[in-house]
Amino acid sequence: MIPISWYLILSLVLFAIGAFGFIARRNVIIMLMCIEIMLNAVNISLVALGRGLQDTAAHILVFFVIAVAAGEAAIGLALVVLLFKKTREVHMDEFRALKG
Amino acid sequence: METLVFLYLALVLIVTSLLVVTNRNAVHAVLWMLVMFFHQAVLFLTLEAEFLALVQIIVYAGAVLVLFLFVIYIINLRTELKIRNFHIYWPMAALVSVVLVVLAVKAVKEFCPGPVVGDMTPKLIAQLGQAKVLGKALFTQHILSFEAAGVLLLVAVLGAVVLTRRIRFRGEEG
Numbered sequence: 652m653i654p655i656s657w658y659l660i661l662s663l664v665l666f667a668i669g670a671f672g673f674i675a676r677r678n679v680i681i682m683l684m685c686i687e688i689m690l691n692a693v694n695i696s697l698v699a700l701g702r703g704l705q706d707t708a709a710h711i712l713v714f715f716v717i718a719v720a721a722g723e724a725a726i727g728l729a730l731v732v733l734l735f736k737k738t739r740e741v742h743m744d745e746f747r748a749l750k751g
Numbered sequence: 752m753e754t755l756v757f758l759y760l761a762l763v764l765i766v767t768s769l770l771v772v773t774n775r776n777a778v779h780a781v782l783w784m785l786v787m788f789f790h791q792a793v794l795f796l797t798l799e800a801e802f803l804a805l806v807q808i809i810v811y812a813g814a815v816l817v818l819f820l821f822v823i824y825i826i827n828l829r830t831e832l833k834i835r836n837f838h839i840y841w842p843m844a845a846l847v848s849v850v851l852v853v854l855a856v857k858a859v860k861e862f863c864p865g866p867v868v869g870d871m872t873p874k875l876i877a878q879l880g881q882a883k884v885l886g887k888a889l890f891t892q893h894i895l896s897f898e899a900a901g902v903l904l905l906v907a908v909l910g911a912v913v914l915t916r917r918i919r920f921r922g923e924e925g
Contacts, residue, residue, distance in 0.1 A: 653757050656862045658798070661761045663855045665768055667848040672772035674844035675837045680777055680823060684784060687815065688768050691791055694803075702798045706869025707888040711896075713803055714889070717810050718900045722907030724815045728822045729911040735826045744838060 658699030665692035677742040679734065683727045690720045756797060763790045775836050777823045781816055788812045799873075802881050 669688035676682055694713045701709025735741055767787040774780040788811045795804035838844070871884055889897055 653753060655864050656859055657757065657761075659859045659862060660856055661764065663852055663859070664765055667852045668765070668768045668772055670851065671844050671848035674847070675841035676772065677836055677838055678777065680819065680826070681772070681774075681780060681836075684771055684780060684819065687784070687811075688771065688787075691788070691811075694807075695791065695794065698795055698798045698800050698803060700864075701869075701871075702800070703864040704869050705867045705871045705873075707871045707885060707892075708869070710800060710803060710871075710885055711889055711893050713800075714806065714885075715896060715900055717803075717806055718904060721810055721815055722904050724818055725907045725911045726914075728818055729914040731822060732825060732915050741826060 655699050655703045659696050662692045662696035662699070665689075665695065677744055679731050679741045679743055680728075682743065683724065683731070686727075687720060687724065690716060753797070757794075760790050760794045760797070763787075764794070778820070781819050781823065784819075785812055785816055788816070799876070800881075802885055 666689050669685045669692060672685035672688070673682050676685065694716055697709045697713050697716070701707075701713075731741060734746070738746070740746070764787055767783045767790070770783040771780045771787065774783065788807060792804040792807045792812075795801075795807060876884060
């Protein structure tokens with residue numbers, strides 16, 4: 652049986668990769684994908700802990716995280732389409748004004 | 752054997768997520784992410800979470816990634832392949848991420864799991880099936896959160912439609 656800490660370390664590494672991409676990439680779409688990577692990393696740790704504690708709450712929580720991630724992707728991509736319509740640009744450091 | 756499977760899955764997950772982060776082509780990034788999600792579903796299977804593995808494939812691979820692909824096709828990014836795709840300060844971001852990993856791994860290396868608290872024992876799962884156990888918990892104990900998630904998804908769908916619809920003024924041809 653694989654110890655839970657291995658799963659936790661895997662989830663940490665994935666989270667760090669996602670965080671790096673979110674900070675360093677310029678493309679807004681890739682930044683949204685990095686958010687999905689981070690959410691998936693958290694899901695891995697939740698499922699591993701849920702297996703260790705044999706509790707249903709972890710599985711339910713992962714279910715809700717997936718639901719929220721789907722909603723977040725829909726809204727985020729709608730915002731990206733809106734930004735692209737307005738400015739013809741999807742690179743984060745090109746946006747200098749908060750006012751649309 | 753179990754360890755071998757875990758190491759393979761961990762390796763593929765890390766490599767594909769790195770490819771997603773560093774890829775110049777957004778379509779390739781989405782396809783690498785598809786590989787990553789399938790491997791993560793298998794990882795859920797090794798953790799005895801069959802229901803979540805199926806939800807992972809249906810929701811992420813089936814819905815979210817298709818949404819990403821559609822948006823990438825709407826936004827035709829010809830220039831993306833030629834210009835730099837990282838901010839100028841990316842080494843600092845890499846440093847922060849590496850430090851995060853090192854510190855957090857130091858913290859969880861001594862992790863020892865607590866005693867079993869839940870009721871989702873292998874015996875009960877074998878008796879009832881995992882979907883039944885989870886469904887019972889979802890629709891009794893967590894029913895309020897379930898309703899809230901439904902409202903949230905409805906608001907997300909309506910918000911996406913409202914945000915991206917074409918704004919028409921009165922008397923103007925659509």
